[in-house]
Amino acid sequence: MNRKPRILRVTTVALSLKTLLKGQMKFMGENGFEVLMTSAPDDDIDSLEEYENTRHISIPMTREITPLQDLRALREMVSLIRSYKPDIIHTHTPKAGLIGMLASKISGVPVRLHTVAGMPLMEKKGILKKVLVAVEKITYKTATRVYPNSNTLAKYIIDNKFTNSNKISVIGNGSSNGIDTEHFSPSTEINTEARILKSKHELDGNLVLGFVGRIVGDKGINELVAAFEAIHRENPRTKLLLVGPFEPELDPLKTETENLIKNHPSIITTGFQKDIRPYLELMDIFVFPSYREGFPNVVMQAGCFNLPCIVSDINGCNEIIEDGINGIIVPPKNTEQLKKAIFKLINDPDLRDQMTSKIRESIVSRYDQKVVWEKILDEYHENLKSINLTYKTGSKNQFTAT
Incomplete structure (x- = not known):
């Protein structure tokens, strides 16, 4: 392979990239991957790109139920994926998961990963809850792997039969990004x-x-x-x-x-x-x-x-x-x-x-951030091996198709 393996990271809003996943894209870029971020437009994308040393492309996703807007976002996501040709797409948050997993399935992305970090549907009732459950099930069905960010959430997903248990795993001890324990330290x-x-x-x-x-x-x-x-x-x-x-x-x-x-x-x-x-x-x-x-x-x-x-x-x-x-x-x-x-x-x-x-x-x-990032990196490597994309040498930074 003449290029680095590509990851497309997708969240509904840019704030999730800036805060919940802060530093993760930069880390993956420093460890042998080419990374592209996408989310809804934001006024401060330049600082996000600078901090992560990663390019961002905006797609107009919303957090609400907006069928016409969602169809537009799905079309744009399919177009982006077909142009960028990622080896891995990794989505976070419900709407980004639905649109990202559907678009990547349609476009033939081989590794389709979705992180579940909480479920708003747990506190909902009636028709709205049924709609949200359907969204989760579609997302999980089109994903190749689903990562609840806690063991309790994994159990909830399995107990409620949202997907097959063999698709589900918790990375490390849980958490989507860990925390910077040096930054959060008395001084x-x-x-x-x-x-x-x-x-x-x-x-x-x-x-x-x-x-x-x-x-x-x-x-x-x-x-x-x-x-x-x-x-x-x-x-x-x-x-x-x-x-x-x-x-x-x-x-x-x-x-x-x-x-x-x-x-x-x-x-x-x-x-x-x-x-x-x-x-x-x-x-x-x-x-x-x-x-x-x-x-x-x-x-x-x-x-x-x-x-x-x-x-x-x-x-x-x-x-x-x-x-x-x-x-x-x-x-x-x-x-x-x-x-x-x-x-x-x-x-x-x-x-x-x-x-x-x-x-x-x-x-x-x-939950130290570096520990969590290493666990996610290992998960990417294992998923790439599953599609016969393996390392040329023992270094995590070199890959070749076999």
Whole structure:
């Protein structure tokens, strides 16, 4: 073969390439592959291409159900694939998976990989759920391999008969991209920023409960705020720090929750923060009572800052956190159990210290980004071998068709 093997990486929106898969395309390019990215158009594609050292081509995909727009995107995807001739197409997110897998099947791409990182359909009902289930089944049927990013999600897919179990595997210990554990690590610089924020928000002398993510109902914010109100009545030296944007147009909070957030003197909101590390440094306990997730990076990030975590018993969270070892797992949508877990860690500093001493190492050993990337690279090699594209030498950077 006179060229490097080609990978087409597809996500619905460019933000997924910039954040959820950050650095992965560059790594593959440095390890013997030619990589092309595609997603819906974005205002900041130039910086994405520069960071990843990888070209991007826009295709007008949407996250909503838009049949006419989806057909247009499918035609453009087929055209791109026939022009680029990738050996591997690897899709992420539901709409990109549907369009990318269908287009690559139509176009004869030999290796068709789809990563499943959470399922919105888990929280849906009625006709909408049936439509979303059908989309998943079509995507998996046209893929050659399907990679749920957690063991819990793999079990859900198999139990619900979305595809044959022999198509399913979890790469490594889960996670789509791992995390940069060196970046998410306490430092003198971050500590200095945190001290400034601590003064600004009047946190001295308080135990700080923290959350990072979208401030919406789906993330368990209604339950978290209700639990905190009860906790604060008994423990007035506590604060709740909510780091993230409100999205009332997509998933509004209950009116009573909104009022408490606005009016409670010990609930602090910061809005979206580009760098969450100083805020993690401020926290004593990280609370993440989400209803559904893929494999939540923020829990791993909090763990890298030595924070004991209270999480919902949902996909991803219940694999990152080992109940009673590096955190506590509670049922989703259960204010009472959430409150009990928070009280337990507030009232037992020895338990908090025990969890603090174990959580960072448990994250680094299983989910460090370089470990995850190497596992994905190995998976690409195995898939290429399955179509008789093998290495010329022992180097991962040299390939030839045999």
